[in-house]
């Protein structure tokens with residue numbers, strides 16, 4: 001079909017009527033896409049279309065029933081959208097995100113599954129706990145060093161380093177010392193010098209060269225994804241020595257890790273995903289996966305696991321700052337259920353069981369409202385009907401999981417004043433037979449990790465990181481609101497919806513009596 005037939009509005013679906021031949025493109029340049037689409041749905045209803053001039057049209061679906069039906073039950077009618085796969089293809093051609101839903105993709109997903117099994121992740125919990133402890137130690141130091149900024153310090157970088165260290169622990173059984181190098185740097189910091197920018201304590205702690213390469217590599221992919229024209233972005237990136245060097249550095253790092261592992265085999269220093277794989281397959285990987293496919297997949301997990309988790313934690317800290325009563329209840333509940341020690345350690349059984357209902361509620365409410373990655377983009381592989389509307393084969397369909405979870409949450413019983421868009425963790429709680437609060441996952445239809453076969457394979461690890469951190473954090477610190485921590489501006493960072501410039505101010509809880517005390 002010609003581009004003008006693909007760009008013409010589809011009969012039966014509402015859209016913005018604009019004399020501008022670029023249609024909604026202008027709006028998408030000025031507003032984060034996920035928010036632009038939300039406004040569109042509020043104006044035109046749960047199934048509508050966005051016109052992008054010569055770039056075609058996007059069908060928006062924000063109806064919970066249709067999302068479930070099409071992403072899961074009718075998943076065979078769709079594939080992961082070509083424009084998303086293209087954004088990763090030029091960098092990681094054989095990684096899961098770039099592959100269509102074919103036999104190779106299935107093989108890759110099966111190969112990576114042991115990295116997320118509960119039995120394996122249980123062995124990683126001591127390392128994740130140690131990273132949580134290191135992060136809290138860093139924040140205690142920063143709090144003490146940030147007197148000039150009234151105790152407010154930047155935490156974005158620390159969170160990126162935290163999630164990077166965790167994913168490396170899982171894959172390789174050791175981390176890159178990202179948090180460790182921040183901690184060491186802080187210990188040697190000249191505190192008499194000023195480290196305040198815009199009223200916030202900020203430092204630029206050195207990191208290993210490989211970490212910088214991985215971040216630059218990731219940034220390039222984010223640019224390609226946001227651009228709508230991945231090939232053009234990669235053409236330009238490939239001309240720059242910094243991108244080429246970042247890509248080379250990232251690949252070398254992974255190749256070196258795989259090489260080291262092959263040399264040591266199972267006699268390596270730690271239990272890791274690579275060890276599990278070696279135990280399962282002679283040669284360390286399934287024979288139908290090529291060496292480059294294996295490398296791409298490992299890098300895909302590093303890329304997928306780093307910023308997504310860090311961004312959700314940024315939102316979590318923001319919501320807690322704005323809702324002191326949630327912090328107080330969380331601290332109270334957790335103090336009664338868990339003993340915090342100087343060396344934090346928590347097991348997977350503790351985190352996955354029903355022991356901390358309010359903690360689960362806060363995490364699910366954060367994931368629901370933050371809408372970090374609330375779109376599942378698909379291409380229709382055949383003619384389909386969505387809510388009775390004919391959608392032709394080849395259409396780009398965006399399932400707006402985030403919008404639906406925010407706007408269609410059921411009313412909270414006995415609390416008519418609580419809007420669906422309000423941060424209210426209690427909406428996830430029900431009474432158990434003894435009358436105590438229990439967490440109920442079915443309280444709200446929310447799919448922060450996407451849905452169906454192309455949903456996120458890393459969600460189990462993400463939950464463990466979020467829960468472990470929130471548990472230790474809430475027992476240690478209280479977040480205080482100040483002028484500098486009030487910012488409510490949202491930015492798109494690597495295509496994730498993120499609160500911009502998160503500064504935090506922490507105070508230490510003195511004990512179960514909930515008195516606050518300076519660190």
Ligand code: HEM
Nearest residue numbers: 097304305308309312373376449450451454455456458462
């Ligand atoms: C809180 C953190 C995270 C969030 C909110 C998140 C969210 C998502 C979403 C929404 C998708 C797309 C789903 C769809 O299209 O239906 C996705 C895909 C993916 N995620 Fe995550 N994710 C997180 C953490 C992780 C982690 C820790 C890893 C790796 C260890 C990971 C690896 C991936 C990969 C490889 C894909 C592509 C799957 C495919 O195309 O088959 N993610 N994630």
